[in-house]
Amino acid sequence: MKTALICGVSGQDGAYLAKLLLEKGYKVFGGSRDAQMASFSSLKRLGIREKVETVSISINDFRSVLQTLQRTKPDEIYNLAGQSSVGLSFEQPVETLESISVGTLNLLEAIRFTGQSIRFYNAGSSECFGDTGNVEADENTPFRPRSPYGVAKAAAFWQVANYREAYQLHASTGILFNHESPLRPERFVTQKIVATACRIANGNKEILTLGNIDIARDWGWAPDYVEAMWLMLQQNQADDYVIATGKTNKLRDFIRIVFASVNLNWEEHVRTDSTFFRPTDIAEGHANPDKAKNKLKWEARYIMEDVAKMMVEGRVGNMDI
Incomplete structure (x- = not known):
């Protein structure tokens, strides 16, 4: 049985990912800033609240991250935590940068420090690309973020790439375009x-x-996208992938x-x-997910309609x- 730690399990993607991993036979730890006070309503809605062992973890605090890794001993870590609203990032730029960039760095450094064989997934974002006009963004498209959220995600992306190259960590970033579900909060x-x-x-x-x-925007279906996250960590070589519908x-x-x-x-x-x-703001967002289709054998099942x-x-x- 594999063990996974999902940081940000209370969000849309965290809940669907927990459901997917449980179906695949994983032991799932769900990380939240305060596990005793959080409602975990998304996990309850999916009927899996009692199957996920929740743990308190502050990814902005290196000691908290290190203690959690030593306690849970995960085979895979999925970093879905951090301030997740583009609009709110203009009002809370410091919180956004710290929760996304510093949080990602703490997780990477804790993996390196423990020496455990842990595969790491980082939630990237199409916001890193900024406005590409009619050009379909792929893994080689330069970043020109246009929001504090996009800037933070771009910094986290390069941290992951650096740790993969410098320390040979199995660390991948999924550059996800917009993906929705009934679990989305109304602030979206x-x-x-x-x-x-x-x-x-x-x-x-x-x-x-x-x-x-x-x-x-390129809008997809969140349960499709968490499958791509899992597939990235099943590859022999870590890499970065654009995940989108292509429409x-x-x-x-x-x-x-x-x-x-x-x-x-x-x-x-x-x-x-x-x-x-x-x-x-970004006027248009276009994506080319061919790499994920060819290497991960992943393709979006649902489009915006x-x-x-x-x-x-x-x-x-x-x-x-």
Whole structure:
């Protein structure tokens, strides 16, 4: 039986990854800043709360990381922790940089210090690329991040690459494009859209106010993406991979499909407000996931249209998916 430590287990990806690893026969430790106080609602929703052994770990604190590694003795570590909102990173840049960059460094250094044979996955982000226009970003595309979140993820990416090359750690980064599910909190725009549309369909008279709805993104399905994380750590050689569907859509298209799924015309219920615009933003995000397809034999099963409809179904039926 393999043992995995998931840092950030209470988030969307952490919960789906825990479910996947449990199905594969792993012993799963779930790391959270305060395991005794955290609700772990996502784990409960997936019906796996009692199967995951939760542990308190502050990845900003090297001693906490080291103690956790010595206690759990994991074969694999998945680093999904840290401040995860691009928008919030403009308001909390220091917290964002520390939780992502310093946290990743502490995990890498603790692996090196213990000398344990641990395979390490780091959650990267398409935000590292910045605005590439119509160019499909791949693993060789230069980074030009346009948010504190993107800057932090770029720093963590290079830390992983450095430890892989300098100390021969089996450390990989998945450069994940946007991926959604019913487990997304409402502070993310996709879930905000779904939640509001469902409330309006149930008789609420509110208006959905958004920022720039002409941004374009590559949206995928979170349960697909955690499979790619696991596959990276099963390879003989560690490497970095772009994980995406390869299809880009405008946010207004996501909005249209969500509202149509509850029999509403989105244009009657949505307005835009420039105060919701970010100081800098990415107009379009395009991805080339061919490397993952060829080397990992991984391919996204669902595209944006599917994701939008499944998020509505998850909200309406509260289905566990």
